Amino acid sequence: MASPTPDSHPASDPATDPATPKLAIEAMGLGRIFRGGLGWRRRQALNEVDLSIHTGEALGIVGPNGSGKSTLLRLLAGVDRPSAGWVEILGHPPTSRAVRRRLAFLPDGSPFPPELSARRVLHLLASLSGMAPAGRRDRIEQMLVRVGLDGAGEAPIRTYSRGMHRRFGLAQAFLNEPEVVFLDEPTAGLDAPGFAVLADLLEAARTRGATVVLASHVASDLIEHCDRLALLVGGEVQRVGPPDELLGDRDVLQLRVHGLSEEAAAALEDRIRDLGGELLDAGPAHRSLQELYRTIEPKVKRGVER
């Protein structure tokens, strides 16, 4: 495949072309080479990545550590510049000012000013993003409540736990109701209520038609939120498809049964064997941590871990 230069873009605008489906994100031949040791050492982090993501779609990027997920998200968000290929977000380069006001990025780790409180950082980001001062304060308070940090909004970010950092990251990413959201490892360090916060924010974003790209090395974290998954290995997209198609195993049937007595369960196992199936796993299911927290509130359930 020919590799266009980083600055070259297609002549037609796919976002406004009625003949083609409206694409929120389009990347072609994307490559990124990292150089080290005075430029002599080269490492190909991404190679010939093509992506087309429709408006309102949620794409999950999965892959092992070091496969290039964070690099890809940085290129898509316009934080980094590709060594080859091009990216368009909503029909424009991601570095264009018009696009940057409409997209949000949750980076991996916690790059926000550690000496400031969450409230101050949100004010800083809101003002940099051009959010109107009138509704800024209310919106920030709303987001802090939504991610469960309203009680810790005045504490410096450096005092936060890992999970709190992630909740804060989610708050800043969804603060401006972006049209395109990039979330890098959004579940890292999140507790069970944190997963619920993420699900709630994603649902609200998708309801209003936002396009979401999530990256994680744990595919199970993304399955329920994504329309499609892209498998990234060694800096190359190996497969793209719906989660069931990509991760489903037609040879294995998974049953979750409620209300059977022990005798009935034993009979079911026997019946499966009689039918020629091999029982791979059977036993009582585990409750989710969130369900467990619900049973012992209010002593433990505070929403925020310290």
Place this chain on the structure above:
Amino acid sequence: MNAPLLRLSARRAAPLPALAVVVGVTLLAVVDPPGRAEIVEVSPTFEEVIRGGRELAARTGWIAGLLVASALVALFAARVPDRWFRHEGDWLGVTGTSRSSIVRTCLAGILLGTAGFPLVIGLVAGPLGGARGEPHGDHAARAPLLELESIAGPSRSFVLMPGERFEQEFPEGTTHADSRVRVRVAPALGGEGPTTLARVEAAGQVSEQLVARRAWLEVSPSPGMRRVSVTNIGTGALAVVGPDPVEAWRPSNASGAGHLRLAAHAGLYLVFLAALAFGLGAWMGPGIAATLAISLWLGARMALAATPMEGALPGGASLVAAIQAIAEGRSPQPLSTAPTIAAAGAVLTGFALARSSLGTWRRESRSS
């Protein structure tokens, strides 16, 4: 300009612990041991000869405070762009604010924070330091801070042979009842001895003084005095007069104003350093950038020494003269145009260096 980002950069350029360190160092230098004094002028009567305590302590405080502040200012300024490439570009790079605006705001914040250092040094070495360190000893003199009224005389030095006389007229209205006039004289080899005697006359006031080294010969003239003369009445050394040998001074209303002026000189120097370190910090690690910025200043200082451009470098001859003026109980001269233009040039250079580094917010050699 984004106000929250400006505040954040200012805070990072002058964090409270760093300000506290500079205050501590200045305070240590200002604490004046009893009896500390220095002869800054020579006269046969030893009147108003010895200045001690307060002025000398102020000078030491300024020098010590500025030495520490220079290193801190350069390092903190260089760390701001370093943070961009380590991790902060991940959120700065996706905001709707342009890169130029971010660089401009960060640089303005740094310069704003940098101004905090000379202010705290001035507070400690000036008004606060003045409370302790009163002059000691029989010959110590207390005089109000003096403000320069006018400078007169040829801009080049010249020699007075024994018996020769030099006269200088003042422009009308430049000397008043409380004015003091001083003439810069130094002995030079070529005569029969290493020292000589000089007589200064101004409107009936006569003062004869021994010239054994470079000295300022002072008289307190009567109101409306228009003329001052210096005669080499000794038989020893030649007397070198100048350059710009005659100065008229008036008591200043507030001694704090002198320290404020010195703070302006020091602030200009720190702004110069911070702007350079900021620009270099976008291209190299903060430690190297800070060291290089200080080295560049030092190189320029040495290259310009004893040249007509000596006063053009922020932190150069003008800052040294300002500190010396404070030590002599005089008010430093206001900032001149040349070092201000040089500092503005450093700010533009810092901006250009930092902006040109922002092709991408990601620098793999620095990312953590």
